[in-house]
Amino acid sequence: MKYWQTYQNAVTTTFAYRGNLVLHLLTVGLNILMACFMWLAVYRFSGSDNIAGIGANQMIVYLIVVNVLALIFSANPIFTLSSLIRSGNLSVMLLRPINYFRQSFWTYLGQATPYLVVYGLAIGLVSPIFHQGWVYVLGSLLLLGVTYGMYFLLISLISLTSFWLIQVWPLRPVLSALFLLLGGQAFPLQILPHAWQWLTLNPFALAGNQLTLLLLGKLSQSQLWLATGTAVGWLLLAAVLLKIVWRRGIRSFEGVGG
Template identity: 35%
Template sequence: MKKYLPVYYLGLKNSLVYRANTVMKLALQLASLLVTILMWRFILAEGESFQQMARYLLVTNLVSLIFTTGPVFQFADMVNTGSLSVYLTRPLSLYWYLFSYNVGLQTPLLVLYLLLLLFLLKSAGSLLLLAVYLLMSSLMFFSLMMALAMLSFWLLNMWPLQSGINAIYLLLGGLYFPLRLLGPAYKYLQYNPFSLVTDFPVRLLTASVNRREFGQNCLAVVAWLLLSLLLEQVLFKKGIKTFEGAGA
């Protein structure tokens, strides 16, 4: 992994160079969160229920910052511009190249997230469980985004899909409301990949989770990870046959 450290540094450097983008992202996320909380303020009024709802929404939106859909459009841009051919000839894994770069981009947000965790975590054991889970889920979510990115071999423009992907993320990830409010439907949605990277980490932070529940969610993450990796490889092998290397 040593050869990917310069790639990580490049991502980190770019995140610091384009600080306005990071600030804008945080501001927009905060504005969206504020609107959502005000909506629930009118629905629930003041009280313990509203406080729990506000805390849930705050933490879910915070967690969502480190799980980005960016790799989808980053890879699509490489296909459309023809620069993908350059990376294919390098002695690097394209998967780990993009993963390292995106971890570098997200590092400032990760640092902010870890600092805020100091005020939310109840014990060092909770921190360890959360760290292990976030590592697994970050690989899973990145692999899922890469599988979606493979569609760029057949679609001329992936950007129209951004609104759809973000909308699914907001709904199935519980960023608008706790998924448990869906009642019986929750048991069918709690293991979707978007819920696994937002809803469950929040419950790790704000509620007691038993070993069985933790193990079930880890198994779900591994299952989605393997499925995403398989789908990505299949689509890549088929899509690369259509890739001509010419920029759009």
């Protein structure tokens, strides 16, 4: 129940600044529009209606979905922990009989809930997932869950640099660029040469590119299991590293000031 309450508070906080939420969505909408116009121009000048097996209309859907996923897979935990460490407010969290990362996960989930609802509705209403049998549906849900957990642990792991770095804001453009390029937010990674296809299994691509293809019904059963297995691998690696680095970080925490 304590984590459920954390989740509820995170959802409430997200809606507390309605203006900010609307502005944020408008900015994302503009980005999507720009990307769509750019890709439509590419289709027109290439004279082809198919690039790497993706048609122009599918590309637009791809860009919309991958940008919604970029909202779901945010880097917020990095800046939250950094702010807690710099202000010394992490002390307050440490004094509660609670697991910091579990609490952080439910906050992360609460903040992403409006976008998860959009993604869930898209899957339910337009995705062909439900026409591919219950094994595929269960596999899809597993991939979604594992990827969400994996990405949270990865971002949490990166957030631990806050114990040693005074400012982590330079990481924001780096992470945005990683999601844009490696996550497939700017273009589907499938247009890369065959020798570079292994990039589709990096953590950012699993969260962006692969989940978009899943919604579009473009992941085969074997690709689905490969993506899930890789996500589990990244998840375990991130979990082990998180435990080791947290132990070291917490000893270097000085609980700044009074």
